[in-house]
Amino acid sequence: MKRFLTAVAVTVLVSGAAVAADLGGAHLKVGSDTTSPPMESVDPATGKIVGFDVDVVNAICAKINCTAEFVTTGWDGIFAALQQGEFDLVASGVSITDERKKSMDFTNPYIVTGQAVLMRVEDQGLTIDDFKAQGKKLSAQANTTDAMVAADAVGKDNVIAYDTFSASVIALRNKDVDGVVINGANSAAYEREFAGELVVGIQELESDPLGLVFRKGDPTVDAFNEGLAAIKEDGSLDQLVDKYFGIN
Template sequence: MKKLVIALLLSALASNTTHAADLGGKLLKVGSDTTSPPMESVDPATNQIVGFDVDVINAICARINCQTEFVTTGWDGIFAALDQGNFDLVASGVSITDERKKAMDFSEPYIVNSQAVLMRVADQGLSIDEFKAKGKKLSAQANTTDAQVAEGIVGKENVIAYDSFSASVIALKNKDVDGVVINGANAAAYEREFAGELVVAIRDLESDPLGLVFRKGDPNIAAFNEGLHAIKADGTLDGLVGKYWGQK
């Protein structure tokens, strides 16, 4: 699928398939903003947290002998909650940035994600240049790289940041803004949810590597990186990308 806006990061893989990391069956709590399918969401039928990040974490834990308990946490407080010890790591489609690395540690990247713009169906012909030239307004979830991308397109004065992505979508439907910068990994899910009303009309904007987030100095990072290498090397990660986005 040529327009898929998520791809495996092409990183060097260790050729040695012997894995020494063993966390001894430890139960790790994982913080996640479970409002972003298919990365993570709550299945209404089972009330279980499901998604790509859940499957990635569980696949890694199968290699390094740990168990997981996902904890739904709002995005606006997720890193503070990690720092306070409410959980052991964050798996929530988090972009690795230099600014964030000052306050937290990341695993190696597991995928690369590209931002896109969600629009009303009637406006789907608008280009990035028209957004810039016509003073169009964009919204995004606050404190995300999506918001930074939006500011880069139309200027900070034309961006309205909301505490949740759902609030950004409501603003778009109410015509308070002309587009929402969206995490590209979630684009297809939102097109389905709002079919006939909203559409992802601009794709493949800036790309970010995504990583798992740990408190500074957490010794478990090395084990998770080892597990990540293992699921890349044996094709498990490829298979999960195929499961959620239809291609390896």
């Protein structure tokens, strides 16, 4: 886990720049799946949406004079809802891919993680080669880069995709599958939640840069890039990485 966190700390990719952008106090709605702690989730005690993505967006808004209201939205419809104007941007641990860039705009990456495989404790030590040789099944949330990584790793026939990430974890616990491909940024939270039962057995399958998502051509993305550069430059982003992913 230390290796993963070191990679996060040194591979946040933004360019330093003075902040000139001012959104004039604009109130922005932010779509988020809110099912992937510590990136974003709903606090059961307060009902509020909390997490790393929430704090990053709020820190950027503090630099460029805007406020953010997070809106829970299912992953399957999140990009369509953005295009339809239901909110102004998406912050939901979204991987930047060439295919997605054809229809939407991304900020510069605010964090780079490595995808990993969550597995049962008794299977710890298995490698991807073991999965392929033994015909073991991987699962992932459908229509995500995790699902694509899983298919690349063990072949499409050995991947079962579920509508939600939680369904993938349930399948793993029920022994319907043998591993779940997960964004490395979320892996520690699930190890803690299922301590003694599930463990991250394989790390850093692929590098995965994450960005905030806007409608194609939205000039607000430039302001967010300036704010992102500012929170990198003043150390605020590093502090948030430490808060959510640091070793205690």
